[in-house]
Amino acid sequence: MAQLIGGLATSHIPAIGNAIHKGLQNAPYWAPFFAGYPPVQQWLGAQKPDVVVMFYNDHGLNFFLDKMPTFAVGAAAQYNNADEGWGIPTLPPFKGEVDLSWQIINTLVGQDFDIVTCQDMLVDHACTLPLKLFWPEGEAPVTIVPININTVQFPLPSAKRVYALGKAVGEAIAAWDSSKKVVVCASGGLSHQLDGERAGFINKAFDLQFMDSLVSNPEWATQFSTLDLVEKTGTQGVELLMWLAMRAALSTAGPSVKEVHRNYHIPISNTATGLMAFEVA
Amino acid sequence: MAQLIGGLATSHIPAIGNAIHKGLQNAPYWAPFFAGYPPVQQWLGAQKPDVVVMFYNDHGLNFFLDKMPTFAVGAAAQYNNADEGWGIPTLPPFKGEVDLSWQIINTLVGQDFDIVTCQDMLVDHACTLPLKLFWPEGEAPVTIVPININTVQFPLPSAKRVYALGKAVGEAIAAWDSSKKVVVCASGGLSHQLDGERAGFINKAFDLQFMDSLVSNPEWATQFSTLDLVEKTGTQGVELLMWLAMRAALSTAGPSVKEVHRNYHIPISNTATGLMAFEVA
Amino acid sequence: MTQPTRQIEGTTPFDGDMARKGYALNKMCFSFNSADNRAAFKNDEEAYMTQYGLTEPQKAAIRSRQVLDLIAAGGNAYYLAKFAGIFGLDMQDIGAQQTGMTKDEFKAKLKAYA
């Protein structure tokens, strides 16, 4: 059976791709952000996972309001990155782990998750940037299964529902007939708001409490409704749902987790950026 | 509050559209099929519903395997019919009941159904033909909310899950702040199989038992797995899931239902055709 | 796939394995919703199949017009119906072909269920 060895979580922002492209990692603005990643890169270098299951939210690249899914699971052999409207250079395609995709799809539908399956799927910066941040040299030596969670159009799935999804994904990984090592990854958050008179809103106290909760009390944030989360974390801060799904998956792999590393830096663009890595204990 | 007054169920087959187009309703082959509809047409003429919530399955017109939903709810102001590959004349567009669409969407996501929302949606013969059969003269005097249930790609949602969906839709209709009269409609089945060495398979005994069960024991068919249903009703017979969703919605509107009418005729094309109409009692 | 495999006689459920295998074939058939695409296919079948990236077994199955071969190549009934439509075949033609009957025999078989 496959082994779920740990979990990762990171913020994503298009500007990060630009900074990587321009080699600005050590510029004063960017250094406190990029400095967070080497410990996680080293951990990954030692652990050598084969597959990343990526919880992320599409930003209007692959999905539009004509067919807006709540949860969408990729089942493609290859995922292409593409122009999201800003002409930022795209990353090379990523290889899909199709067997695991179908393992997850079968498990989820079997547990009454009404997912969309995607045999063709463009992946945006939210899916690609974490892989570049964790494996900065060349192409990431992993295959992927992208799982998209709607943060674009309300009603969003509740935090509770997302947590349940993550658990089911964890169970699917554990039951996968494979000798591969898997990590789950969350891409999104932490608190930020791009739109409205409250643009630029950040909530450090909440973010830190949320990061702490993931270590030992992972269901803490499932008490909040979507509007609670908007109020506390901003309209795009709800992307922390990805972190919940990731952590829920880990909860199925062992009785507890060990925090490998974390970083928190304000601001990059309009965002409070967070980074965490967990090992199954 | 809106009133859910009854439910309809009918088979759909592209050839029916052709027969209507060519005026073959009284031809010997077609008469036993079309003869089933006038009592239901009269009932609808007396009841005068304003809105039809249509459970149907897309046949590869609006959805492909790149984004294949389990459940998709239409939220468009207008739904266009289109060529499905055979060049059969299309029907004029249907008006959407957008307020009810969002009422249903909000209720479903609130109850942990992970639906796809569609603000743009082509509707195929499965959505259009029932309306033409029930209102043969001119355009159907109703607005619609189409709800698509995957029967194309396995894993399909289980019969149990579809029943739960139908119940939630019924609850959403009952809680809709409107004075409109609503009927729920199922389009699909009954037993038939188009593909494989078993093509042409029909199971009359099962169909009749299923139709009976809908009157007084509506959850009867939820005991069956998807593969049970394939075995008993054929690869496309699983479209009877639509009937289950429709009946489940009715179960929320009153303690029981009264059967208004039924018809069952073998065969049209490769299909055992069924028709039922229920009134909330 | 960890799904338990259960055989149903003469039946191939279109599951993940089939969906993977048949993707290009089904995508081509999906394109036949458009009359222009149907015309383009008829005009040059080989070029059209190559454009959609069909595998060699899929191309052979399309050339053969044999529905059972198309299913074995990953074809899905809902999409294959659009391919059959190009040749004016109805569901009873297809049923007859798959069951090795004449169309009249197949019709009689259906009627016998009544």
Added chain:
Amino acid sequence: MTQPTRQIEGTTPFDGDMARKGYALNKMCFSFNSADNRAAFKNDEEAYMTQYGLTEPQKAAIRSRQVLDLIAAGGNAYYLAKFAGIFGLDMQDIGAQQTGMTKDEFKAKLKAYA
């Protein structure tokens, strides 16, 4: 809508009401994923807006480049970002505009959260 309305200061959740209202506007912004479409828009904004069926308030909001107006017209942040990108505006330009600050003031506001 039977959803209880709850006000969050300076915030417009993109719910069903907004999604309905903003459909044409967001569809146009979604089209800006393509460089060709961005060029077509820049070449003739009015014709492009008409092609996508924008309402008069949506057209006015696009002409004004005012993000708050675009939101009021049903625009969604994820799609509007693509419109802003056409003019080389980053998220801090947009944040400054919406909050009535200079960009430096807006950056200072963000930094103060650290």
